[in-house]
Amino acid sequence: MAMLFRPLLLAGSALALAPMAQAQTALPPVAPAPVQQFGRVSFDNRSLMIDGQRVPIWAAEFHPYRLPSPDLWRDVLQKIKASGFNTVTFYFDWSYHSPKQGELDFTGIRDMERAITMAGEEGLYVITRVGPYVNAELSRGGFPGWLNNQKARARTDDPDYLKAADEWLAAIDAIVARHQINGAKGGPVILHQIENELSQTSPVHRRYMDHLYAVTRSHGITVPIFHNDQGRNGQWVPDGSPVAGVVPGVVLGPVDMYAFDGYPGGTCTMDGKVSRGNGAPDWGFYGTGGARGGATASPATPGFLAEIGGGWFDYWGSNGIYACNAQQTGAGYGRLFYGTNLANGISLQSIYMGYGGTSWGWLPAPVVFTSYDYGAAIAEDRSLREKALALKPIGGTLAALPEIAAMVPAQKLVPSSDAIRLYHNRSPEKDTRFILATHQAGHWTQDTSFTFAADLPDGHYQFPPIRLNGYDAKWIVAGANLAGHRLVYTTSQIQTAQTNRLLLIGRNGEAGRTVLRFASRPLVKAPAGVTVTWGAARGDLLLDYTHGPLATVEISGGGKPALTLLLGDDAAGAACWQADGILVCGPAMLRHAVKQGGTLALSGDTIAPSPLRVWAKVGRVTWNGAAVPMRTVAGGALEAVAPLAGPAPIDLPVLANWRMAEGTPEALSAFDDHTWQRIDHRADASQSQKPAGQPTLTMDPYGFHEGDVWYRARFKGDASAQRLSLTYGAGGAGMVQVFLDGRLIGQQDLPAAMPRPITTGNLTLAMPDAARAAGEHVLSVMVRNNGHNWDLTAMDEHKEGRGLIAASLEPLAGPSFAVPLDWRIQGRAGGEDFADRTRGTPNNGGQYGERMGWHLPGFDDRNWRATGAALPQGAAGTNWYRTNVKLNVPKGQDATLALAFGDTAKPRSAAQYRVLMFVNGWNMGQFIAHVGPQRIFPIPEGILNHRGTNTIALAVTSDGNPANAPEAVRLITLQNRRGGVEVAQVSAPATLPASN
Ligand code: GAL
Numbered sequence: 001m002a003m004l005f006r007p008l009l010l011a012g013s014a015l016a017l018a019p020m021a022q023a024q025t026a027l028p029p030v031a032p033a034p035v036q037q038f039g040r041v042s043f044d045n046r047s048l049m050i051d052g053q054r055v056p057i058w059a060a061e062f063h064p065y066r067l068p069s070p071d072l073w074r075d076v077l078q079k080i081k082a083s084g085f086n087t088v089t090f091y092f093d094w095s096y097h098s099p100k101q102g103e104l105d106f107t108g109i110r111d112m113e114r115a116i117t118m119a120g121e122e123g124l125y126v127i128t129r130v131g132p133y134v135n136a137e138l139s140r141g142g143f144p145g146w147l148n149n150q151k152a153r154a155r156t157d158d159p160d161y162l163k164a165a166d167e168w169l170a171a172i173d174a175i176v177a178r179h180q181i182n183g184a185k186g187g188p189v190i191l192h193q194i195e196n197e198l199s200q201t202s203p204v205h206r207r208y209m210d211h212l213y214a215v216t217r218s219h220g221i222t223v224p225i226f227h228n229d230q231g232r233n234g235q236w237v238p239d240g241s242p243v244a245g246v247v248p249g250v251v252l253g254p255v256d257m258y259a260f261d262g263y264p265g266g267t268c269t270m271d272g273k274v275s276r277g278n279g280a281p282d283w284g285f286y287g288t289g290g291a292r293g294g295a296t297a298s299p300a301t302p303g304f305l306a307e308i309g310g311g312w313f314d315y316w317g318s319n320g321i322y323a324c325n326a327q328q329t330g331a332g333y334g335r336l337f338y339g340t341n342l343a344n345g346i347s348l349q350s351i352y353m354g355y356g357g358t359s360w361g362w363l364p365a366p367v368v369f370t371s372y373d374y375g376a377a378i379a380e381d382r383s384l385r386e387k388a389l390a391l392k393p394i395g396g397t398l399a400a401l402p403e404i405a406a407m408v409p410a411q412k413l414v415p416s417s418d419a420i421r422l423y424h425n426r427s428p429e430k431d432t433r434f435i436l437a438t439h440q441a442g443h444w445t446q447d448t449s450f451t452f453a454a455d456l457p458d459g460h461y462q463f464p465p466i467r468l469n470g471y472d473a474k475w476i477v478a479g480a481n482l483a484g485h486r487l488v489y490t491t492s493q494i495q496t497a498q499t500n501r502l503l504l505i506g507r508n509g510e511a512g513r514t515v516l517r518f519a520s521r522p523l524v525k526a527p528a529g530v531t532v533t534w535g536a537a538r539g540d541l542l543l544d545y546t547h548g549p550l551a552t553v554e555i556s557g558g559g560k561p562a563l564t565l566l567l568g569d570d571a572a573g574a575a576c577w578q579a580d581g582i583l584v585c586g587p588a589m590l591r592h593a594v595k596q597g598g599t600l601a602l603s604g605d606t607i608a609p610s611p612l613r614v615w616a617k618v619g620r621v622t623w624n625g626a627a628v629p630m631r632t633v634a635g636g637a638l639e640a641v642a643p644l645a646g647p648a649p650i651d652l653p654v655l656a657n658w659r660m661a662e663g664t665p666e667a668l669s670a671f672d673d674h675t676w677q678r679i680d681h682r683a684d685a686s687q688s689q690k691p692a693g694q695p696t697l698t699m700d701p702y703g704f705h706e707g708d709v710w711y712r713a714r715f716k717g718d719a720s721a722q723r724l725s726l727t728y729g730a731g732g733a734g735m736v737q738v739f740l741d742g743r744l745i746g747q748q749d750l751p752a753a754m755p756r757p758i759t760t761g762n763l764t765l766a767m768p769d770a771a772r773a774a775g776e777h778v779l780s781v782m783v784r785n786n787g788h789n790w791d792l793t794a795m796d797e798h799k800e801g802r803g804l805i806a807a808s809l810e811p812l813a814g815p816s817f818a819v820p821l822d823w824r825i826q827g828r829a830g831g832e833d834f835a836d837r838t839r840g841t842p843n844n845g846g847q848y849g850e851r852m853g854w855h856l857p858g859f860d861d862r863n864w865r866a867t868g869a870a871l872p873q874g875a876a877g878t879n880w881y882r883t884n885v886k887l888n889v890p891k892g893q894d895a896t897l898a899l900a901f902g903d904t905a906k907p908r909s910a911a912q913y914r915v916l917m918f919v920n921g922w923n924m925g926q927f928i929a930h931v932g933p934q935r936i937f938p939i940p941e942g943i944l945n946h947r948g949t950n951t952i953a954l955a956v957t958s959d960g961n962p963a964n965a966p967e968a969v970r971l972i973t974l975q976n977r978r979g980g981v982e983v984a985q986v987s988a989p990a991t992l993p994a995s996n
Pocket residue numbers: 001002003134135136137196197228230231261307312313
């Protein structure tokens with residue numbers, strides 16, 4: 001969790017005071033640093049190198065555990081690749097794999113080896129981030145539940161903690177080690193992260209880091225090791241770094257590379273509007289320098305943003321910001337911020353998130369709800385957002401000119417407008433130039449026309465007027481050898497460069513100029529709208545044009561091989577894809593292009609009938625296996641005679657035939673709880689101190705770590721039983737319900753609507769007269785635990801108590817804890833030895849229906865009450881509703897279907913209730929009607945059977961008031977495409993033994 005707000009203030013205030021000229025003035029040059037070699041991977045202080053070749057690392061983060069349908073991992077990876085990235089970054093969630101100390105599970109949905117292998121197969125490098133602590137908006141920041149019972153302070157060198165962490169590291173590192181680029185078979189893993197944002201740097205933390213580094217190496221990890229510094233603190237810069245006297249304030253540590261993170265650029269306002277008050281910070285060459293300057297903290301290693309904001313997460317009770325976030329960090333933001341990073345020498349950047357996915361079950365930390373869409377380039381429903389399409393040219397530029405990763409500041413350029421700043425870098429080896437034009441602070445949303453002059457490798461040039469409209473940047477390249485040609489400069493952006501083929505794009509309606517150098521005047525075939533000028537003096541061919549629909553310019557002669565120059569606007573570029581070295585324009589996505597003999601087998605997606613144009617010399621073209629009749633068109637391209645078909649619409653059945661059962665027998669005095677654990681005074685590692693002498697009530701010491709937990713206390717009716725005072729821990733928007741002898745006597749939601757919610761609460765209830773009647777009474781308490789805290793500060797925050805912390809039944813004026821309460825506790829059936837190892841740790845808590853297997857598809861609900869299409873209100877507590885639904889999504893189509901609750905146009909309902917939704921036994925999230933904002937829950941194929949019968953089970957918790965009855969639930973289609981990948985149903989048990 002990086003400092004979301006701090007850099008914004010800096011960018012907004014400091015730069016606003018000193019707006020001019022400063023930014024593009026570079027810091028004094030840094031001395032070249034020696035190359036450090038880690039097998040096939042090496043680096044100096046300008047870039048990473050693989051096999052000695054400089055490679056810009058352009059990565060997108062993806063968490064396989066947030067998509068519990070492994071076949072779909074391939075879809076996401078292909079989309080990351082198709083969006084122009086060359087690397088995927090994986091966090092791993094220790095908790096996901098470890099239900100119990102000593103047990104680690106990497107099967108099925110937890111098969112991380114498969115995720116890494118797939119990434120390699122799809123042509124991506126992999127950065128692995130194994131923790132032990134990851135944060136990532138996960139419950140306990142990725143620590144397993146059982147670790148909450150460990151007294152040892154986490155993230156220190158306490159031997160108990162180290163022993164626990166080593167168990168995990170030995171297992172996950174062994175998997176990573178097998179897939180390193182340095183391995184015998186040469187896998188995709190190039191970099192490896194230990195720990196995450198460890199901002200405590202005392203000796204116990206230093207020794208912890210030493211330990212992590214040593215065990216990681218002992219586990220066979222040979223690629224460079226790094227840590228991700230929280231924001232820019234200068235913490236954990238490699239030992240031996242030449243910082244003495246140069247960069248005061250840096251904390252050295254046992255890492256090979258320094259990396260940091262940042263989420264600049266501001267947020268959407270509460271009324272869902274983008275804010276544009278913040279510009280892109282200079283975290284390198286052009287910045288303030290020093291330990292807190294970003295890349296400047298580490299003079300011997302290349303600039304490395306292990307996370308750079310590609311969206312942000314949303315919280316319980318907000319108005320729903322993901323769609324707006326996607327705009328906030330949209331196309332212009334990407335060009336501006338990622339471009340500024342690059343200009344600052346940050347040659348490794350990983351976008352967090354590339355695909356956010358779903359924090360299904362009990363994965364989420366209190367700060368987030370089920371959807372982890374993040375406003376990312378690839379939406380939660382796996383569709384490519386407009387900004388993903390706009391990222392393609394960034395990847396395209398980096399792929400075309402890898403030297404861009406290793407540039408240094410060049411001569412300062414002066415724009416004709418004070419509203420503009422120009423960054424100018426050059427490759428020391430090739431002299432290629434990268435000129436980034438952005439607005440100056442305070443001018444971010446201005447529409448500006450400017451020019452400038454520059455001494456370029458091919459001579460002195462006066463640039464034509466260039467328009468920069470608002471929150472955007474222009475990526476200008478000059479002096480480059482590209483596509484077999486000499487590019488003097490272009491004011492368009494390079495999207496794709498192939499031998500003798502160049503695709504250049506720009507904003508619709510804006511002018512562009514491309515200048516190419518020839519020995520003699522070439523022959524140019526250009527459509528109307530492209531002005532061709534020959535400058536004989538220098539041998540320059542000037543092409544002037546306006547960016548619009550794709551235009552083909554054919555150039556031949558002039559002492560160079562033939563060149564097809566494709567010019568287009570953003571929309572034209574968005575429709576063009578490169579895979580396996582083949583350029584295709586028209587469809588919604590290209591996955592692969594495999595040439596076999598004279599056939600080019602293309603695979604990809606359409607979302608509507610689409611044209612298909614491909615630049616390849618082949619006799620036959622197939623699209624998703626079917627032959628496509630083609631004809632030859634300009635520029636050596638083949639074009640489909642008829643459009644490719646789009647998807648057929650999907651017919652979704654109405655959810656009807658519901659059956660219903662009451663699911664709160666624990667509230668009844670007669671309920672048999674003799675198998676439940678007795679509450680005792682056992683040792684507790686919780687950070688929530690209990691009152692002295694009182695029993696240990698928190699759930700973790702009893703082996704219950706996720707979801708709901710029940711407590712039942714017997715007490716003797718007594719005049720003192722006047723007031724009940726409960727202290728409880730329930731995470732973000734968690735809740736408590738209290739019953740006396742079967743009757744709901746009170747409930748409370750933890751307040752939501754804060755990005756950092758309050759996670760514990762107090763409920764004080766006046767006890768009804770019944771409590772004072774003679775005889776035995778039963779108090780039943782249900783606590784919904786919406787996640788344990790993360791441990792962002794490394795102060796054991798994750799050990800805040802969950803469930804009840806203290807309970808006092810007392811007279812109004814008398815001592816607390818006056819009436820003795822004899823407690824028992826029950827959570828998830830089996831505790832840490834729960835039966836459903838397939839669906840794993842996040843799936844279940846301790847609702848009665850869960851313990852009975854009511855959520856599972858094989859449960860026989862024939863005795864339940866049939867309610868038709870209605871979801872009638874039931875008794876106070878939790879009521880269960882089940883139905884079966886048969887789906888028939890056309891074969892060969894990739895759709896994302898979702899469960900939608902009530903009026904999806906509103907962030908929350910007037911009715912107060914919450915729902916745990918189970919699809920074929922999988923807990924796919926929580927809807928809290930009156931808290932919101934999420935009311936649409938995507939269910940991935942593989943969990944949902946798209947061509948078969950599905951069981952949906954809803955556990956609805958409310959006070960039983962008819963006004964708080966559940967609203968209508970329906971299935972909706974979020975995205976539908978023809979194409980996609982083959983998805984097998986994730987196999988999981990249909991029934992499990994019931995347990996009280
Ligand atoms: C980072 C942290 C990530 C995640 C992110 C916010 O600072 O390293 O784990 O929490 O913030 O989404």
